[in-house]
Amino acid sequence: MDMEVEGKKVAVIGLGRSGLAMVQFLCRRRAQVIATDQKSEAELGCRTLTSLRMLGVHLELGHHTPESLLGSDFILVSPGVPLSIEPLRRARAAGIPILGEVEFASRFLPGRIIGVTGSNGKTTVTRLIGAILAQAGQCVHLGGNIGIPLTSLIDRVGENDFVVAEVSSFQLETIDQFRPHIAVMTNISPDHLDRHATLGEYIHAKRRIFLNQTAADWAVLNADDPIVLEMMYETRAHPILFSRRRELDEGVFVRDDEIICRWPDGERRLMARTEIPLLGEHNVENVMAAAAVGLAVGVAMEPMREAIRSFPGIEHRLERVTRINGVDYYNDSKATNVDSAMRALEAFPGDLIVIFGGRDKGSDFRPLRPLVAERVKHVILLGEASPRIARALRGAAPMTQVASMAEAVRYAHRLARAGDTVLLAPACASFDLFDNYEHRGRVFKEEVQKLVDLADEPLQRDAPMEEANSMNEVKRS
Template sequence: MIGVAGLGKSGISAATLLLKNNEAVVLFDSNKELNKEEILAKFDKAYHKNIDIILGELKKSDLEDMSYLVISPGIDLETDFVQVLKENNIPIWSEIELGFKYAKGGLIAITGTNGKTTTTSLVGEIMSKFAKSSFTVGNIGIPYTDIADKTDEDSVTVLETSSFQLETIIDFRPNISAILNITPDHLNRHHTMENYIKVKEDISKNQTEDDFCILNYEDEALREFADRVKAKVVFFSSKRKLENGFYLDKDIIMQSKDGVAKEILDTKKLNILGRHNYENVMAAIAISSSYGVPIDSIVNSCYAFHAVEHRIEFVKEVNGVRYYNDSKGTNPDAAIQAVLAMPAATYIIAGGYDKGSEYDEWIESFGT
């Protein structure tokens, strides 16, 4: 018997995958007002006999035959029922851990405070033209478990991973991992930057020397982390020339091997704005080339790529004023990068809830 906690998109997807693989599942949600019949209706009737539903409180007696529990990323690991699981030695799995158990083929996993969705989308576009079958999933909106049973040995899955998903991985091991940057975010959940950094770095904890890890050289924590990574490290930088790796030289993305550099891409030909997006492009190039995609194919996909919805997305021009939607800029650093990407005087409409971040640098950026 396998437990699944949280009955949103991630939880329903995880439970469905388990049921398809002949597992009995116990669905749990702390919201005791949910309707069990409506929950069951989300599954094929053939599976109903293998489903039990617990709402409100998870008791020790509910755990007797439970092998492990798959937890939805939105559930804080400090909640009471998680403590019950830990006290009774029930392993807690992320939904991406479950996807990894059942999926086949290659796996590329991308994380970072900012730029994940843009980079994941771009790599997904590149892989769609390279692999026999490719899937772009994860925190981008499609659960990994939705497609795990559709993959085969020739597939490549591009997975956007959040810190919440990485908290409960066990054997999860991508062929290529990437950490784009780490700046303060979600401190209301992780409490300290040290905890947040550790969770992000865990994306590569099971990698070996046969794998690759793509890192931002301009992030001090990631430079230090590179010395501890077992996988082969590939750096990218938007501020300095690298002896090995990808870097931005004025408007040109360069690749250097042992100090010998060659031109890869002209950023003026891209359809996305800002230095941070050029970092995303460099990361995508590093990821894709490490996977074996020819550079010419990568560059063509980069030039054809357009901004992802809600990320410095051009909306329209009214009376000479250009409006951009950057509503996915949900932390100070992301908002700063959007401001810096603007080519003219900019007015900002901002709001949201407090995630424990500091706003001084964001406010200072208004004068840049």
């Protein structure tokens, strides 16, 4: 599947992690590279650009011009670049091939690819699969949407290795020949509707992970999600189902609070739900999805069990930061959509002070209302989406709007009493105030750490606040 790049003129659009990895790989393979980015030289950083110029890369910064692309043999696009931009439309009309980073890397990657997609749980499932395969003695590499470009793995992967790739809808838009031996669909809920025109368009992008699979491949599907279950009848791959709600003829399911793996050669107990070290029912589903992959690969129960029991969790995903004066602080900055925020709320019985907000992705925030009314003592709003969230949650809980993460954390500290939990679960993207969700999570943790440092000098606490019934009545701290 290797493609010839030596001597070819290749345009790379977008100089984030994926774009840089593709540029560096192309230079090693002696391609002629032009790289473009909307950001200016100052925004990208001199050190990065100097190293690219030393490699002979022609740079076009601050814009993408069609003329720079139309002479290319093919064009590589980073996931964050919409395919609808004018230069790409003109290139497509001219018949120039346009590939995404996942598609490009898959043309060169040896080994067996396991692709993981869905709306929520992708990173946790990806890392759980990696832990299970490593525990079973396999050589495994993780990459894709977890922040490690697949292109950067090409020269490190052996023929018998596994590559576990988290794959986003943006990355799946540009696949052509990409064929994972095992494809996992965790769940589907509305997301990225700021880029995908409709939910149907988003689902169509997601289901492309099964596009090139054959009867020799596997499709791991969430039987509790009607949209995902329907995909079982569309894929040519052998389906493996997992379910938290019902017993299955074949697959992974919960029975009497135990996780059971049922396979043609018999039924085996994997573990009790209480042995899972991760919070939330959604993490039971994540464990089952990873276990289903283990079944497909042929991993025995004991290595799977040990890998799951010892799994440390992932930064920014229901990550416990600390406890201060009996109040727990949790960082779930990766809750970048409504469904993931709901799953975070469901992980706690109540007494929550929640920080919502960020950049809206075209989401409907109303589904949060029942959980907010049932479990949340106070909502703190931060970022561009604050007015929309406030309207959607009007009357469900008291709300306060703040201007910064520092203000949000300090305000939550003033409100919280022993036994409460302060939870960052934004339900939004981070790009209004932060570089990405990791940056947002780190800032939250830094502000919480400042409270730890001040623990000997407790901040003055405000009196209880009246409930806000409209955005105009949302109290500002």
